[in-house]
Amino acid sequence: MANSDSHSAPNPAPAEDLPQARTILIIGPDAERDNVYRHLLRAAAGDRILTERCDGPVVDLCHGQGVDGVILETHAPDRCGLELLERLRAQVDRPLPIIVIGDNDANLAKRALRAGATDYLVREQVTADTLAIALQTAMPLNQDCVGLRQQLQATEAALDDSRDELDRRSHIFDAVLSTITDFVYLFNREGRFVFVNQPLLDLWGLTLAEAVGKNFFDLNYPKALAAKHQREIEHVFVTGKTVKDESVYVSPKGVSGIYEYIFTPLLGADGAVTSVAGSTRDITHRKIAEAALRESEEKYRTLFASIDQGYFLVDVIFDENDQAVDIICLETNAAAIEIVGEDFTGRQLSQVSLTQGPRWYNIFGQVVRTGKGERLEEYVELNQKWYDFYLSKVGDADSRRVAVIFQNVTRRKRREANAAFLSDIAADFARLSAADEIMQTVGAKIGAYLNLSVCAFADIDAAGQTAVIDYAWHRPEAHNVVGVYPLSEFVTNEFLRAARSQETIVVGNTQTDPRTVAEQYAALNIHAFVSVPFYKDGEWKFLLNIYDSYPRHWHSDEIRLVQELSNQIFPRLERVRVEAALQESEERFRLSTYAVDGMVYDWNLQTGEVYRSEGLYRLINLHPEDVPSNSDWWATRIHPDDLTDVDAKIASILDGSGDRYEFEYRLRHANGQWLNVWDRGYLIHNQQGKVVRVVGSTTDITSRKQAEQEREQLLARERTAREQAEAANRIKDEFLAVVSHELRSPLNPILGWSKLLRSRQLDEQKQAYALEVIERNAQIQAQLINDLLDVSRILRGKLSLNKTVVDLGLTIQAALETVQLAVEAKSIQICTEIDPAFRLVSGDADRLQQVVWNLLSNAVKFTPEGGRIEVQLAYLDPYAQITVTDTGRGIDPGFLPHVFDRFRQEDATTTRQFGGLGLGLALVRYLVELHGGQVQAASLGEGQGATFTVKLPLLPVQQATQQSPQPAKPPTDLNGTRILVVDDDSTTREFIAFFLELQGAEVVTAASAGEAIAVLTRFRPDVMLSDIGMPERDGYMLMRQVRSLSLEQGGQVPAIALTAYAGEIDYQQALAAGFQKHITKPVEPDQLTEAIATLIKTNS
Structure with missing residues (x-):
């Protein structure tokens, strides 16, 4: 329910002099903000104030209470205020002045004005004066336009009754508008004047007949201004929305001024805009007054901006019991903002960090009531600072404003x-x-x-x-x-x-x-x-x-x-x-001979005699009575390397002004071993200040020194370990950077040539070249991933060999065929020398081919164009020795020991000439050693080429039989094979289906596990291919669900996991879920057809 109140003047003027009372609706976020706006509007006597919330019955209130103006506070990003604006414009049957108050946000202001706001004020800058000016500007002009609009609409409606009535009303209308000092006019659909009141005709120096039918261009307005007005009129006709703006105009008589104008649409019975009404007001004097006010305020602000003390001006709010209940900050200077750490202009002081609560309201209220200044020092717990404040009332006796000058006095306190x-x-x-x-x-x-x-x-x-x-x-x-x-x-x-x-x-x-x-x-x-x-x-x-x-x-x-x-x-x-120490020295000396784990001595410098306690025996296994009682004997037992330092320290002690000393040295035990001892004591002076006695103790600290040495060694080992770990981390970081580079690099030609192929602008030769580039780079990327997976298997000890009898000659030949294109591209000469008698070893043919291919790929990569590579297979009892020699860039001697290390590259910088992950040679070493062999690298240095030698154990003579050539595999026939393909990736799914259909298979596809289960109810496949990584239910979940079905429902259908998850654990998971085979992407078509055929054959 809306709340209302009103303000009345204590001495009312005669009724004819009183301004018409206004009804103003405040739509704020809470009652506290409502009170702020009530306070700011208190100067407008007789106004009736209503309050409501944004989500309340605002439209009904405007209709029922005759609201003359609205103050709406809104905040970004809350759209409630903007939506209410649009609703008011659409549902209220008269233009309603709406002042929007919001954040200092240009976008919000534009949106508010587009939605129908009459004006937009920044919340932190609103004062009683700025709000009063905004209302005075909006409401009279709007009221004039409302009256104009109502009269024009009434006039148009009367056209249907009679021409005489129209003429009578027109004369009345002209007479009324001629008495208004503002300019009032009307435009037709062509943007031409159909009516102009007398004040505007006087400004132009024209008659009504001379003005009607003309537009702004015809009236010799400046071209830019005339074009602007004509565009605005057209905008009102097209959008049906009011346009409001200001302009500077000089009349034909030379009268210049600043004018505020508004163009308002007039609607016909069908709701269409039939004409546009305009109203213009001379605001020159108001603008001059505002400029003068700004200049005065600027001088005032400049004064307070120049002082070091903080300054702010507040307005104190009192309740009906004349008690101060709130304080609003009107102005602050830069020093105040810097001292407090926040700008509190336009805010209630209770929200500012230095505020001390209700007690401050009482102090400020007392200053307002008495007019007497107040000084106080306050400690603010929130920021733990002390402030010195001086409060002084500003203005006349009725003023409620207080000026505050303050400073931070924390340092003094x-x-x-x-x-x-x-x-x-x-x-x-x-x-x-x-x-x-x-x-x-x-x-x-x-x-x-x-x-x-x-x-x-x-x-x-x-x-x-x-x-x-x-x-x-x-x-x-x-x-x-x-x-x-x-x-x-x-x-x-x-x-x-x-x-x-x-x-x-x-x-x-x-x-x-x-x-x-x-x-x-x-x-x-x-x-x-x-x-x-x-x-x-x-x-x-x-x-x-x-x-x-x-x-x-x-x-x-x-x-x-x-x-x-x-x-x-x-x-x-x-x-x-x-x-x-002096009080206890005698007692300590008396007890020291028993308590000290060592020897206590008393050296009389006047007689040269030295007393030594029985602790001497515990120290070096000699009794005091068995040794000379002088200092010279002791010197003979000090380590020769320490004797000079000990003599120097003793001399320094005796010549110095101190009364204590301590130092360490080595002493010879009776058994000949050296002890680390700690000597400390006191000097005793006579009355003249001369040292006459030295009393101290000698303690065996050998164990402690050994512990310190061990600790130092431990620290050294820890530092070494840390350096090694840091080096490993650095290598890892470099490797990850290289991985990113090497995995991304092939994507560039793949994506580039793919787009060119899609453009269909390549001839047949270029298309073939593009496909070859795409295929080569895809293979490079696949090889990089395979190398990473191999290293992962190696690190986890999961790499196993499928051992058979392997002919190394055939292995070398296959590897040479793999690098043939790269060799031809660089015009490299390859020479081979293969011993036909010793070629058979026991091993994994694919892995051995991988070894030779890695060595050859390295050689081709680092050999310049026109270079030479030699490949030799020789017998070196009991090994078959493969040697790959190139004339390339060679290997730096400093890097040679690390050439087979994982993640190591001789040049890991971003400017390196050659790519790669630094894994190839590491894989070579591991695979060779897994076969029981050895691998070595040699190079005379940079530019001298490199030689890699692999030694593999030969088979025993009784097994050394030549491999019979295996017959070529017959082409796989999938004719009539029913296959279900499940993959959430449409590209992969369509490719596999297309390829299998080319092989004669009948293929049905599914994009998810749910679709696959549905397909099985109507389609009984011979084989199911399924991806693993799919949304909602993955391939493992799908396979477990399929295996739970009965035989008749397809629960035993043979299945192959076709996935990019290529780890050993992924393979094991696939088998555990119920798949018979696990093939990693990217898949070779021949490999896929062979796997399908083999699986069908096995399960038949």
Whole structure:
């Protein structure tokens, strides 16, 4: 049901001064948008507002409520609005002004105007002013045309009554139209004036008699404008649709202006257009006012566009209780859009990300009611940013508009929060004295403050290669990263270079940053981190790491905060560690002689004496009392290669300012073996700062060093394996590219010559050549597929041999015949030398012919025109040796070891001269080895030709009998054979049927499994041929259904699977489903007829 309301002015004017009240129908998507348009129309006093939905009884409402104008909001791609437009134009008995409001979409606007819209406004740009102008423009002009149309139709209807009545009405009509300041006129079917009112005649300076019967060309309108008007009049007559536009016109008196006009069809009793009525209005002043308004607005926008702060102007909507319930944004500047990240012009502020909900409505309402400005700082949870807002009322006391200037103050707020956080951490340092307590307390606070997954404190070894994490705070769902980490396994040299340059490393995504090893961090669920190296005396000592489990953009203030924390935490940690070490040094020394798995020593530099604990025996199997108590004896047991480094380190330790040391070297055991030992200790200074004692321990780390070496070896093996895998992948990718090229290349001549043949423009010689090219390229493609299938069978160990006694001489001869055309095309000379005495081997004749053919094809491919190929069959006890030698391009020595590898080609680039998949020679090697033979390749290099040698075991002498020539197979006769062909591909189905009918067979075809079952009810075939890959039910399903039938229903009909599925598994599946034979496409006709005849014979 439509809703209605009205607006009334508080001080009504006299009735004669009031504009006629309008009834406006709003068709919006929901009540919220209805309220927006009510608000925008509030300035039009006395208007009656109705609302309805697009799918409601809109046409009935227009008839029953006397609607004067419609505001229709539509959205692409929803067609409801456009369909309603067409329905209104067709079913409402008067032209109805319809303002369509939609997206900023030119196509949608064109479609709306074609469907009958009076005007089109972009939703985001609609204001109270633009909507009021659109209604004022559309409705009066339309009302004039409505009145004109009604009066003209009434006038025409009166013609049937009497001529006198017509004259009387005409005089009344002329008098009425002459009082209208707009121009009103009427055209006949020829596009000529039959009526013009006086204002237009005055503009032209003509009388009615001078104007009637003329068109725009006759009235000396500019040719382009006259042609445009005449086309528009004809368009109204042809389509019956109203035309509306604007034009600039200069009258014969020199009066110029901008005019808005409308041409409306007048219909006769039969519904046909009998004439066209026109109305024109001078809109020059309105256009000038609009231009002035645009110029003023442009200056205003330029001012706010130039400031850095965000600016927007809103209109506050109040309910009947004078409470702010919504806010509509009227304007924004570019800075506001950039700060917020979206353009919210023309939208309700509740839909904008920085809006803070109903509380904001109250604040904006207060500013409107009091007129006092308001400043506030707000934190927006959605984008986690702080904003500073200043709200100020705009306009007079009745205005409900508020201007807002705002800016992003997140950085300042963060700086303030960071300063407070650092102050809190400093208080922790003052009360905590243990390193563990400091790391636990500070780590937890950093993690919570920065919303981290992990906060880790790492010590860096002296070489700067290993990070040792003794403590790391982490959330319950995150990994505990405590441990020892070789940096090279997690980061690249670029990371290490930056760290050694004392730079902070910021990583937003470990999976894409080139400085990180992605899989290592993925295993720890670390996807972003900041690492701050800490240096002391030029040495990299510590690393503060903060981690996040998700990719993250680290803010600059967060990075600065972590840097400052590093500068405060690590000096404090080092200081408390030293203090703890000094307190425990005596106790540790007392216990060390018992606890250390090695030797503890105390070297008195003033006396030169060295005390060594009993751990010396555990270390090198010597008791302390059995060796000299000085440092010189110890030096004699250090590995000669390490002695210089050890002396240098000791000298550096004694001369330096540090109080700790550690290093490794090799030491000789009493049994003569060398141990890896780790020496570490402390320096004790006197009051003058001079080193007087060195206290430390020596530990056997041989096992650890061996483990490290094994780990390095394991890593090296892993790197090698990875490189090999990458190489294999690269070869595979290159092979797939070649497969694509080689499978597609034959299609070009096949498709090209096929189209030329279909054109029937080739002579007989060219037709024969075209067929030969098509056949040759189809065979090339079939051979490529067969090679791929053979390799697949080889890889799965499924390639088997059909062994018989094979005459290699006949095999070579057959292979030579296969390549004869290619040899003749390149004028290659072939020389053969075949030993007649040793030619018989045990093997698969077809596979051996494939071996020889591959070698010959290779030789022909790489031998230039006019070259020479030699083929030799010789005896080399106990082998028959086949040698193929060519004078071609030869083989690079570096590629020679890989010549028989799968998927390998000497030139795999896109500019290569020779095609192929790189499978032929791999098949040769496998087939030869499957026959118990050997194959070798030799070449002196590029341009020197190549020689391929195949050795095959000869049959024993007692079996070496000459093969008797087998009689030629009689031609297969299919006369009278009843055959059912099932294939969803019409081309294949028709070809097979045509060929079999040529052989005398009676053929019935079916395009699907369902058709085949239906055929079997009326046709009893001797053989059924079926494709496998068919829609709905495939060939396997069809065969299982056929085999379920009774004998009388054809359930035992012999069947052959005829399919492009050529794998071993496909063959097995076909037999399991009930087929007796499996033939792969493309099928040779002779092979097919022979298979059919054999199957019939077997089953008879």
